[in-house]
Structure formats: structure tokens, C-alpha cells
Amino acid sequence: MSSDAAVINEFKSQITDAKQRSACIRIRGGGSKDFHGVSLEGDLIETKDFSGVTEYEPTELVLTARSGTPLKDIERTLEENNQILPFEPPHMGSEATFGGCIASGFSGPRRASQGAVRDFVLGARILNADADDLQFGGKVMKNVAGFDVSRLLAGSFGTLGLILESSIKVLPKPEVERTVFFELDHRSALDKMNTLAGTPIPLSATCFDGNRLAVRLSGSEIGVTAARKKIGGETTEESSYWESIKEQTHPFFEAEGCLYRLSINPTAPIDQYDDALIEWNGSTRWIWNNGTLSEHQEFANQYGGYATVFRGNRLGEPINMMSPALQKLQQKIKISMDPDGIFGKKRLFTEF
């Protein structure tokens, strides 16, 4: 325990020191998501040495771990107990950590059916800008005491505080998973995604990669077999398919340049983006090197959503656009948690 306390004390003194020098801190786990953001500024605090699963009882469906714990270790621990991280987090590199998984908020193929990182975060222990050691949320499934700071941390990219430890809800691993493919054009694929998502079947992922629509079913053997009969399609043995979508190693992602992500109404037309990769039952579209952020945002505005630069952003340029009123509120949240702007300067926004 003394070494844990020593690591935390070191974090605290780094924060206090940065505050005194009016400097800025960049918190890093494995650095696997460094590609995402406006810019990377500040002195590094590395969480790798603060590692380990601190609490995990499979029947509680709750796991608590320190930020520096390798994500693959967490997944292995769960696997041994026939459980999973329901949001199927992308690692984006072998060094990915649990803290980075929470702080990035990135979710994988199962997101549309099960939920995102923020849906499964139950609690968090953080060091704030005054180096106070704070605990929000809890280690139980339901908790509405106080504002939901722990969910707010999901996707905050280390800009609100240093996450020491998080508790998440986990789920049993589905008994079986089967993927079927349909040869379709982009428009029919989008229609089919929406239709399937509105059908009571154990759907766990959909993806259209420009050639084929992939549909994954997860659940009990009997339930998946029945659904498989209901929806048709071709089965092939491609166990690595979803891994390639999740980790962006699929040939679609092999381009260079700027990768945009649209998060919009799942029924938004696809014609304008007929070279997009479509995920999450239609609501997420990936686009390479085509147009500008403001053009994409203009389209997204028509369909109730947002465009984001996911990777390949030009240093210092915005990665998202939102209404001035909303951006102002975002800034107020940042100031309320980190008034001197110590944490992750300009990681998410160009102004703060």
C-alpha cells in the first residue's frame, strides 16, 4: 500500500507544482489515443505505474481498477470469469490502459445494442486541480446521489482531472456469437440496419464496409440460431472481422489523412457519403479526406448530430463544432472543474 500512496503523492505533487508554475499537465496511460485531439500540450503525468484491479466480484457485475491497468489485463480477468466489457472498447494500440479507455470514451461495435463507456461507468476516484482525492458515483449498479461526475469524466480526455480509479458495470459473455453477411449496396445496407435494429432479435453489431453488411448476433445458442434463421444472410468464418472494425485495421481504415466521424440520425441519407463505412445501426458514419469539418457539420446539423475529426487533425485546428451557447456551457464545466486550466489544455477545444 505504501507504494500506492507514494504514486498518488507523486501525482499530487506534480499537479500542485504545475499549478504553482501556471503550467499545464497532460495525463497519459499508454498513449494509444494520442492521435485524437486538437493538440497535445503540457508536462506528462504517466499513469502506468498506478495499476491493478482493486475490486472484482463477478456476481456483483462490477469491476474497479486503477487507471494504469492495461486494458488487455482487464479483459483477460473478465474472460476468465466469462464476462466482458459491454462497450467493447477499441484499444488502438497494445499499450492501451483502463484509464485511457474511460477518458477517451471510445466504444466499439457493441455500442448501439449495449451502450457506451459512459453507460457503464458507475464511479470514479480522481485527483482534481487542487490535488484533492475525490470519489464520485460508487461501486454499485444504481446511484443518483450528487451530480453524475463519473459519467462526465468518460470522454473528457483527462481535461477535468486525473482519474485514479474507475468502477464499471460488466456483463456475462454471450454464450455464442455469429456473424452473417449480406451483399448489398450502401442504401439498402442502411435500410436493413435500421430494420434489423427495430426487430426483436439479439442483435449485437452492424457494419457496412462498402461491399457487405455484417450483422452480428449474440446470446444463447437457441436464441441466436432462431434469429439467424429469421434474418437469412451468408455465414462465413471471419472471426477477426469485428476486431478489425473495432481496432480500425480493416482495409477501409488503411488510408492516410483525415478521418471524420459523423454521429447522426440513423436514417440520415447516405448518398452524399457513398464511400463511408457505416456502423452502429446507421448512426455512425466514417469518412476519409472528403470535405471539411464545417461542411460535414452542416450536413450533420440537418440530421440532428455532429461531425468530429477522429484522426489526422491538423495541429491546433478544431475537431468539432457546436453552437456558441453550447460551447460556452462546455467551457463553464471545464472552468468549474479546473479553473486554472491545468489539465489537458486544448485537447478537446481550440479555446481551452
Add this chain to the structure above:
Amino acid sequence: MGHSERDLNENPVALVDKQTIVQELLSVLSAESVKYETEDLTPFECDGLSAYPQIPMIAVLPENEEQVCKVMKICHKYKVPIVFRGAGTGLSGGAIPYEQGVLLVLSKLTRITHIDSVGRYAVVEPGVRNAAISEATKMHKLYYAPDPSSQIACSIGGNVAENSGGVHCLKYGLTVNNILKVRFVTIEGDIIEIGSEGLDSPGYDLLALVTGSEGLLGVVTEVTLKLLPTPEKAQAIMASFDDVEKAGHAVSDIIAAGIVPAGLEMMDKKAINAVEQFIGAGYPMDAAAMLLCESDGSVEEVNSEIQKTTEVLNQAGATEITISTDEAHRLKLWAGRKSAFPAVGRVLPDYFCMDGTIPKKALPNVLKRIAEMEDQFQLQCANVFHAGDGNLHPLIMFDANEGDQLHRAELYGAAILELCVEVGGTITGEHGVGIEKINQMCVQFDNHEIQTFLNLKQAFDPEGRLNPGKAIPTLNRCAEFGHMHVHRGEERFPDIPRF
């Protein structure tokens, strides 16, 4: 708990001239939408927590978003505190009015604006009843998953404010997991859209922050809700146990078997008996505890899960197992659970419904200690329990007109909540803090944590005029309340003056 002496005036406000404000409000609302005579205000004196009635200075019932914005602007101009109210079914007193404030009632905003059956979402105004959503989407074979027990009456704006759960949230999540977007009116009367029609939005997750914020940050005038395909089939199992502990272990056994039931509820003997005498749901009067476990999905999935669950329950020592034979039977089994609160309300005139969440493994110990406290406080307590997610609802029965029973019930409730924190749980799983549990916030959080909440509150409401005195205690209140929050072995509050 502990509010026999009302203490809502934590945020001092300028006294305002009632007549001036009434005149301003009448210039933007119809006469029948502005209530300011005592007799017209009495219906609003409390919500689902009836022990602390309070009449507001004025109550307004705007008919649309535009009027809501105008009311907000007027209140902002005169620095009048505002409390929001939906259907008034909240159990923690979150909608109890403020004496010197305006009560903004959303019950006239009842339009379901849009249902997109292909995109699987509905856009509704805050006054729409929870159950009305699934009724309206039924023809598309879609439904809205969160189903608080009060779903017939409670409205969606209140569900968002409280992050309501229900009996199906182990599998389908709480309100925060089932909404996509809100239109949010700030204290200044401006509209901000939070969230998107996609599954996420850039920047900080303000939707998560606003959900469950108990009317402290602003007011929601429109909610975009996620709709799910209605399962082909749902079936319930009722299992009796001769021992509460065995029932508790059965819950863990079900999860260990890899089953995530659509609902997993537990009731103790007192709750079973109260319900059975109230509506005759066919519950086992001789059982020490019962579980109600539901499976939903395709016909094949449900059949296999019911079989698997039945085996687990038998192995766990269930003394009797009943499987619903048809939809009417299933609904009858649930009707009992969903009427547990009013059923208990018939045993004695008043009850406090507690809402702690605990790790499931702590259940036998917690139930034992709650039972021991019955002697200590000389009051009866029935227990219903969202067993799958560890959310306990002890129902403390009392008669407020009988001696110091109200006071003893408050102490009993406080002791239960503190017990929940002690075993690693929380003071509220789904009902919210409101005024009811505001003191226990000081037990669960230390002053730095509470200061973080207060800072977030300030980002939206710098002068503390939205729902003052609720949900987040002031640091002075915690110091006066006097409970030591022991945080990782250190004593906190060193820098707060004590009174």
C-alpha cells in the same frame, strides 16, 4: 431524513414583491395558468413525499416552451427562486415548493411531438406520462424501456430530473441510458440542445450531467427518447423461499449462471403480506421472501432462459416456483410488485420509502440489521428490493399523528441510509436526494466532493436560485449536521467553522 424543522432557506434571496411578479407573469401566461391565491396553491404543497408541505409564493403552468422561457426570464429579472414540478410523484421531495419562489409546473406540456419508427426514437414534451410513450409506440412494436413503479402517473421530465429507474433497469438501464437528446432552458431563459439524434456528441457529456440533476441546473422542455423493439415474449417466474438469506444467494446464483434477467425483484414477508391483502396477486403468504424474475426476448430465448433460471432457483432452495402461464398472469404477478408502496400505505397511514443501493453480497447482513432496528425505533419496516441491481426500498411504516412516530421514522430512515454507505453502497439508487436525504449527502461525500458539485451547479446557476435547498447540501449544513465523513481513514472538514 431529519426535516421536522424545515430548513430550505439555505440560499438567502432578495425578498420580491409578489404583486409585481404576478403582473409580469400574467402578461405572458393566461390567467388560469398563474396561481397565487392560497386555495389554488394548496394542491402543489408537496410531491410524493408528503411529510413536509410548503406552499409556494406563485405557481405557473405554462403551455409551451416559449412560455417556459418567458417565465424563466421574468424570474431571472427579479431574481426569484424557481422549483420545477412534473407530475409530483417524486419520493424525495425534489418538487416541494420554495416559500419565496415560483413553482414552474410542466404538466401542460403533454405533446408527443414525433415518433420515428424507423429511426427508433420519440420526441416528447416533459409532461408526457412515462407509460403514455410505450402506449403511443405500441403500434410500431417499439417501447420505451425505463418503467418506474409510478409509470402510470409520473412524467418524463421528472424521470430525466431524477434519472428514474424501474424494475427492468438491470438489463435496459436507467433514464440516462435511454435518452438521446434534451432541449434545456437555462436560468437566463435561453434554449440549449444537449445530446444528439446519433448515439453521442462531442465535448463533455452534458446529457449525463443534466440527467438526475434534480432541477438544480435548468429545465427540460423536450426529450428525445430511445425506443427499443418490443420483445416477442416476456415471462415471469415467482419463487418462494423459507429464508431471506437463501433468496439473496439465489440472486447471485442467477447472475453467476450468466443470466441477466429483464427484471429481478425481491420482497420480504411483510411486503408480500401487505401486497397480497391489498390486491391478491397470488403471492405466497407463508414465504419468508420471494423473487420475481422476468425473461424477455424471442420465444426461443425466453424458453431457454426460463428453463435455465428455474434450475438455478431450484438448486438455490426455492420452496415453490410459479411460472406465468400467459400475459394476464405475468401482469398480475407484476401488479403486486408495482403496488407494493400503496399496499404498505394501507397498513399504516404514512410510510417513508428508502432507496439505498448496496453490493448484493451485503444483502443478508443489511436486512438483518434493518430488522434489528425495528426494535430500536419501535416501528415496522417492509422491504422490497430491485435485487438484480442491489437497490433496496425499505418501507418504514408510521402514523405521523401518533406521538413522535414521524421523528422516529426519520431517524430510522437515516440509520438505514448510513448503513448503506457503510457497506459500500449509496443513499439513493433512483429516487434522488431532494430534501429527504440532503443530510446523508454529508455522510456519503466529503466537503471537497460537495464543493465540486457546488462548482458545477454554479456553472449553470451562479446565484443558487434553481431548486434551492435540495439535492446538494451547503458545506455549512454538513458541518452543522455533524456527521463525520471518514474518508480513507482521514477526518475531513478541518477547514469548516463549526456552529
